[in-house]
Amino acid sequence: MKTKIVEIKHDGEQNLVLKEAGEIIKAGGLVAFPTETVYGLGGDALNPESACKIYAAKGRPSDNPLIVHISDLGQLNELAEDIPEEAWRLAEAFWPGPLTMVLQKSERVPKETTGGLDTVAVRMPDHPAALEFIRQAGGFVAAPSANLSGRPSPTSFKYVIEDMSGRIEMILAGEDSRIGLESTIVDLTSDTYVILRPGYITRDMLEKVLGRVETDPTLMDGSCTTAPRAPGMRYRHYAPKGELTLVKGEEGAVARRIAEEIRKAKAAGKKTGIICTKESFSHYQADSIKCLGGRRDEEAIAHHLYRILREFDEEGVEIILSESFSEYGMGQAIMNRLLKAAGYRVIQL
Ligand code: TXA
Numbered sequence: 478m479k480t481k482i483v484e485i486k487h488d489g490e491q492n493l494v495l496k497e498a499g500e501i502i503k504a505g506g507l508v509a510f511p512t513e514t515v516y517g518l519g520g521d522a523l524n525p526e527s528a529c530k531i532y533a534a535k536g537r538p539s540d541n542p543l544i545v546h547i548s549d550l551g552q553l554n555e556l557a558e559d560i561p562e563e564a565w566r567l568a569e570a571f572w573p574g575p576l577t578m579v580l581q582k583s584e585r586v587p588k589e590t591t592g593g594l595d596t597v598a599v600r601m602p603d604h605p606a607a608l609e610f611i612r613q614a615g616g617f618v619a620a621p622s623a624n625l626s627g628r629p630s631p632t633s634f635k636y637v638i639e640d641m642s643g644r645i646e647m648i649l650a651g652e653d654s655r656i657g658l659e660s661t662i663v664d665l666t667s668d669t670y671v672i673l674r675p676g677y678i679t680r681d682m683l684e685k686v687l688g689r690v691e692t693d694p695t696l697m698d699g700s701c702t703t704a705p706r707a708p709g710m711r712y713r714h715y716a717p718k719g720e721l722t723l724v725k726g727e728e729g730a731v732a733r734r735i736a737e738e739i740r741k742a743k744a745a746g747k748k749t750g751i752i753c754t755k756e757s758f759s760h761y762q763a764d765s766i767k768c769l770g771g772r773r774d775e776e777a778i779a780h781h782l783y784r785i786l787r788e789f790d791e792e793g794v795e796i797i798l799s800e801s802f803s804e805y806g807m808g809q810a811i812m813n814r815l816l817k818a819a820g821y822r823v824i825q826l
Pocket residue numbers: 512514515516517518541542543544577579591594596597598600602620621622623658659660662673674706707708709710
């Protein structure tokens with residue numbers, strides 16, 4: 478299949494392009510599009526065949542449910558049933574935005590879209606072109622991140638082209654994703670509300686609206702034996718090709734240990750890489766040193782993380798050592814993704 482790549486320009490042409498993209502979705506095709514979190518791979522959420530095509534294009538297991546993207550709040554009633562009052566309050570506080578809610582699904586949503594579950598995940602993205610595209614597509618766009626299964630989510634159209642060229646009808650090329658990590662997922666289907674995937678919307682922010690919110694205990698702990706409640710969190714994800722290890726502890730000790738591990742890897746003839754912050758950047762020596770931003774600038778760290786993981790692959794780096802970050806606030810999302818990328822390999826000092 479030849480993939481049409483179209484740049485989104487912020488001019489009069491934009492609506493024509495988004496209309497064409499919407500027509501492709503209505504006809505059962507697939508279109509990748511930018512959102513504020515990461516790029517999504519969209520298909521008609523109400524068409525079972527579109528869901529199957531999405532799984533095939535990503536090489537993703539079909540028991541891993543898709544998030545349905547909407548553009549207008551009224552559409553929530555069409556997708557979900559028994560919607561608790563709290564869902565409307567969350568929508569009011571955080572939509573459009575990087576929050577996904579899991580609710581009881583309505584008859585209209587096919588099981589192919591929800592990976593066989595009776596629940597449906599719904600999000601309204603905070604991105605004008607994405608919202609207009611969803612409208613043009615009929616209002617219900619199922620979209621996982623637009624990466625091949627097992628690769629980091631794409632935060633630039635360049636990576637969407639790398640992973641999806643030849644597999645889908647169209648790629649809408651916009652700017653780099655503002656946030657850079659996937660949405661927070663909160664499950665509202667049982668009496669206790671649970672965060673299934675941490676993201677930009679933090680537990681504190683949710684608790685201001687919901688009262689008490691739990692976090693799925695499997696998210697930060699590789700030794701947990703229970704299965705995570707978001708099926709997708711169970712797959713090995715975001716993994717760079719090189720072997721990534723996180724080092725946790727006091728800043729000076731971490732820097733010394735990273736330097737030592739890099740020396741050992743070099744002596745063994747390996748190509749080495751380091752993930753660090755502005756504060757420590759100049760202390761290190763390795764084949765490739767990547768700075769995420771200031772240690773306390775979580776927005777910058779989130780924004781750059783997936784790009785950096787992909788760059789190590791491009792450079793053929795074999796051994797990667799990373800500093801660790803605070804698990805408070807958005808730090809929880811950053812550490813969750815890093816831990817998964819590292820296969821939970823951690824040196825605790
Ligand atoms: O920011 C995002 O959420 C991006 C953009 C494109 O919107 N999308 C995204 O989709 O990250 P994806 O498919 O890569 O991740 C969706 C996650 C998976 O872990 C999946 O298992 C979980 O959401 N999920 C979807 N529906 C669910 C449901 N009904 N119950 C529990 N987990 C669900």
